[in-house]
């Protein structure tokens with residue numbers, strides 16, 4: 001029996017709701033078909049946005065959406081995506097399948113989507129192939145309320161009031177697809193572009209995000225913090241979980257137990273990566289003013305057989321759910337320094353929360369994790385600790401139990417515990433320090449490691465009420481099935 005202690009006396013950081021963000025790129029069927037079908041589609045929509053998907057994202061509590069890329073962002077020219085749709089310039093999406101992009105989903109459509117979901121906007125600007133002026137004018141177009149060439153153009157295109165841009169990234173992966181720059185060159189270029197990302201009269205103070213490191217590239221973080229740390233609000237790390245390697249990533253649905261552990265143990269590595277980047281950031285910024293952002297994370301498997309390799313369409317199993325849950329628990333634990341995270345990507349691309357096929361939609365196991373965990377948003381992280389052994393194989397090991405706990409403003413505690421073992425159930429005895437516990441409720445997401453929801457069987461994996469626990473005077477005892485994620489709601 002493992003011991004699990006939650007300490008309501010140890011109140012830590014507030015868990016930013018934006019840790020539960022998503023990322024949507026003009027890539028494959030994420031924007032077109034996944035989110036946006038156009039006003040004339042037979043698929044039920046409001047102003048072109050799919051009703052089923054918007055409702056699912058609302059229910060999931062999506063707080064913030066990143067757009068338009070990704071690699072796409074650094075070749076996106078926003079002016080081509082505003083004004084009458086029939087006049088919009090087309091372009092080739094060179095990164096993703098070489099398909100023609102008709103720009104029918106642009107700035108106005110993105111804000112319409114955010115409005116329908118009820119989430120904030122995170123925009124990525126084009127530093128790789130766009131000019132300083134272009135970036136600056138986009139910000140003016142979106143956020144200036146007075147009389148100016150760009151705000152008047154916005155009005156002419158049908159929008160009187162400025163929008164609120166909560167976050168703005170000055171480029172994406174500029175060490176790679178965003179211009180192949182070295183860290184020093186990017187840091188200086190960042191400063192130049194960021195200077196002209198202005199705050200206007202609307203009271204919208206833009207939070208500026210700099211392109212951060214690729215995974216374990218600690219030198220990038222060092223240089224960025226040294227040269228441009230004073231000029232940014234957040235530094236954006238990207239970390240993808242790949243079972244094997246970039247040339248043979250591995251199937252999303254057909255894998256054995258060793259491959260399960262190879263994948264989930266690589267996901268767990270993000271904890272160490274976060275710590276090491278934070279050590280560097282804290283050295284240059286002892287006041288801890290600059291936040292760590294993780295605006296691309298999640299699993300990257302081989303595409304589904306028969307699909308366009310440039311569209312990055314993959315299925316999503318309980319293995320992905322375990323990756324999502326352990327990652328979100330880790331992000332919660334670092335919420336003193338992590339302000340926002342955006343899983344890649346929302347619909348039909350990489351570790352998506354939903355998949356679509358024509359007018360049908362399937363919610364993935366990852367969706368259910370986000371929905372279960374939404375209770376943590378804006379709560380206070382509590383001190384908590386669970387004793388645990390390790391699970392794994394030669395390809396990788398990780399703690400069997402990974403948890404986090406938070407408290408809402410009414411003192412209700414939410415604890416999310418992952419049992420990463422593919423085969424073994426785990427017993428835990430939870431004690432809530434200095435408290436008498438009135439009631440405990442729980443829900444569970446569990447299944448075989450390779451279980452997934454398909455268009456033929458949409459509910460193979462879903463959250464269910466969990467009863468396999470007993471409430472005690474100061475907590476509970478529970479038996480967690482293998483490959484499970486359990487949320488406990490504890491009232492004192």
Ligand code: AHR
Pocket residue numbers: 025069070071072172173296344345350
């Ligand atoms: O999410 C897919 C791609 O991965 C993004 O476009 C890019 O930023 C990253 O390399």
